[in-house]
Amino acid sequence: MALTAVIRVPSRALLRPWARLRDAALGWIEPAGGGGVEVSAQRFASQKVLVEPDPAAGVAVMKFKNPPVNSLSLELLTELVISLEKLENDKTVRGVVLTSDCPGIFSAGLDLTEMCGRNPAHYAEYWKAVQEMWLRLYLSNLVLVAAINGASPAGGCLIALTCDYRVMADNPKYCIGLNETLLGIVAPFWFKDNLVNTIGHRASERALQLGLLFPPTEALQVGMVDKVVPKDQVQSTALSVLAQWMAIPDHARQLTKNMMRKPTADRLLKQRDADIQNFVSFISRDSIQKSLQMYLEKLKQKKG
Numbered sequence: 001m002a003l004t005a006v007i008r009v010p011s012r013a014l015l016r017p018w019a020r021l022r023d024a025a026l027g028w029i030e031p032a033g034g035g036g037v038e039v040s041a042q043r044f045a046s047q048k049v050l051v052e053p054d055p056a057a058g059v060a061v062m063k064f065k066n067p068p069v070n071s072l073s074l075e076l077l078t079e080l081v082i083s084l085e086k087l088e089n090d091k092t093v094r095g096v097v098l099t100s101d102c103p104g105i106f107s108a109g110l111d112l113t114e115m116c117g118r119n120p121a122h123y124a125e126y127w128k129a130v131q132e133m134w135l136r137l138y139l140s141n142l143v144l145v146a147a148i149n150g151a152s153p154a155g156g157c158l159i160a161l162t163c164d165y166r167v168m169a170d171n172p173k174y175c176i177g178l179n180e181t182l183l184g185i186v187a188p189f190w191f192k193d194n195l196v197n198t199i200g201h202r203a204s205e206r207a208l209q210l211g212l213l214f215p216p217t218e219a220l221q222v223g224m225v226d227k228v229v230p231k232d233q234v235q236s237t238a239l240s241v242l243a244q245w246m247a248i249p250d251h252a253r254q255l256t257k258n259m260m261r262k263p264t265a266d267r268l269l270k271q272r273d274a275d276i277q278n279f280v281s282f283i284s285r286d287s288i289q290k291s292l293q294m295y296l297e298k299l300k301q302k303k304g
């Protein structure tokens, strides 16, 4: 496709892995001969996030596509944030359904291979991307509805919790929850805050300590999801819900959303660097690395 614009990017940014990944995902190409400050913007070609816009309805469906289990790799996180930003800037889109392209799995959560056996710089880069995803989704001006069409543990649950409404498929095999303690790790305070804001303090305390994964009917009871429907109706129901929310004038709804959510997001925004340091030192501990390795091994052995 023809080049659409020329964008000036600080050469420093091109050196950072996160920026390089973003540039690659956007199709920004450094001109031959280096120098590295002027890059060309091409059509955005995402591979791990499919976006199906419906301009007539003012909505889009965003599907995660990172088989086999939609683990939240650095690449997927980067593409998710870029796709969301694109939709936020698209005046024809006011609402988005978040769902999965992988059968039976909404998302397996954070990619354990990004948190195991890597170096501190990688952990820091990865955690910054996780923070970015959460902040962008949680503070999005768009109406976001999760169409949870499969298992949704930990980071998968977190994505759903950032949405304004959650519709889940009625299959007892699909479970949702923040199960970090089962892996020997601790849900960060902002995961916890998002959960508390959704299901309340007492239910969160129990769910977090026990690492509970709720099947759909229990998730509905505890308030972790808002509606449970047959699997083949998840997306259509999410789109109907989106239409109801979009009947409210944007400015009033957006200001209200921001009023409700900003104090929670600000807690992280005020200490992003400290939160990254905290994560890096926690995840680098030998005991934590051992727990994660054992958990991954168990997942692999499950098959054999």
Ligand SMILES: CC/C=C\C/C=C\C/C=C\CC/C=C/CC(=O)SCCNC(=O)CCNC(=O)[C@H](O)C(C)(C)COP(=O)(O)OP(=O)(O)OC[C@H]1O[C@@H](n2cnc3c(N)ncnc32)[C@H](O)[C@@H]1OP(=O)(O)O
Residues within 6 Å of the ligand: 068, 069, 071, 105, 107, 108, 109, 110, 111, 112, 113, 151, 153, 154, 155, 156, 179, 180, 183, 185, 186, 187, 188, 278, 279, 282, 283, 296, 299, 300, 302, 303
């Ligand atoms: C004092 C301290 C204070 C503060 C602490 C500071 C910071 C906090 C620190 C850490 C917090 C970190 C937060 C983490 C949140 C997370 O999201 S952790 C990830 C949690 N996810 C899970 O537990 C899900 C694990 N997966 C499953 O249960 C199943 O895979 C699932 C039900 C999703 C699907 O089942 P099934 O269809 O049977 O598939 P398989 O199990 O066979 O899996 C297929 C292959 O995929 C691999 N895989 C699965 N999940 C992941 C994953 N999350 N990451 C990477 N890879 C994954 C699995 O190993 C199989 O691989 P194989 O084909 O065998 O190679």
